[in-house]
Amino acid sequence: MSAFPDPRLLSIHDFTYQLPAERIAPEPLPDRDQSKLLVYRSGTLQDQRFTALPAELPADALLVFNNTKVVRARLFCQKPTGGMVELFCLEPVAPYRSVELAMQQTGSCVWKCLVGNGKRWKSGPVQVEFSIADQPAVLNAERLEAADGYSLIQFSWQPAAVPFAEILRAAGHLPLPPYLNRADTEVDAVRYQTVYAAHEGAVAAPTAGLHFSDAVFAELKARNIATAELTLHVGAGTFQPVKADRMEGHPMHAEPISANAALLRQLLHHAPxxxxAVGTTSLRTLESLYWLGCRLVRQPETAETGAAFHVTQWQPYEEGPAVSMPQALQALLDYLARTGSDTIQATTQLLIAPGYTFLVINGLVTNFHQPESTLLLLVAALIGPDWRRVYDHALAHDYRFLSYGDSSLLLP
Structure with a gap:
């Protein structure tokens, strides 16, 4: 099989539309499942409520969710002189690079962070005083080095026996999307998480899942719609604007993904x-699983070095698919069996843009995305030029946009 058409020469300016500020949803609706749902099915458009999703899905569909959980990654620290410094935790560096392990670290750790008001932080530690279980606690932060727009921050805390996840829960704030331009609230603490969030590590919510309620899940079960879960910890790069005129100048951020053997078997059993996919993060993870398995088939020796477990931005366009989807997923299962493991742990930089052929998914539940974003490129890859008709319809019919906005079901 040959490689796909190369999107490197695509201009991001061809994927734009006028988004009035008043169409950006500033707050969640009182009820998760009362958002609008725009159904795109084979070129036709239909307006629904999200509660209608189970009835609109193909009767034999498998819905795949991203069960990542947003961490309170923003820390407002005080300098000895009284000034404030904001730290935005991006990813762990030491002693672990794995988010799951880093969250369980006690005593001290090093994270890559964005620093707000950093020019006024010359040297020395800053700190946050807070409480855990009604007992006083303190988090200290010291800058080790700065490069490429971020800083390496050494954190230490008391009580030292408390894991870093609990420190962030008690001392941190939810990292709401910057375009909301407001502080997080107690409402956000509940509503900027999906009801099925399980594994802490994201700094942004997989927002397509925010519409799902217990009632919607009950209706899915009643209709025998199968469900499955995987994990992609959404990074701050999800808000990174495309500044390059052509996509070849835009580096995709790497994000950790994981999928267990039970999911791989479920995908294999369900095909064709x-x-x-519920959300662009679930979609990118599912398609990345194909490319991971494809590399194991094509270059089995890379399994020994770990090189097999990273999907690069341009891999599909440079290499092209070499095997079928079942063969790729079976290669991953065979690898897990050989190594006695249960879960594929990997990273992905996969960019999905027009020219991409989908190898795992057949449809997508997703919100309405920002103009000139990689998420809009993904939608255009899935439904082609009709993305403009979908977005024009949403704008003309009072749909709410972005993270707390309304939803769409895209079935090309």
């Missing part, structure tokens, strides 16, 4: 029936 429809597999629907």
């Amino acid at each position: 029936r429809p597999i629907i």
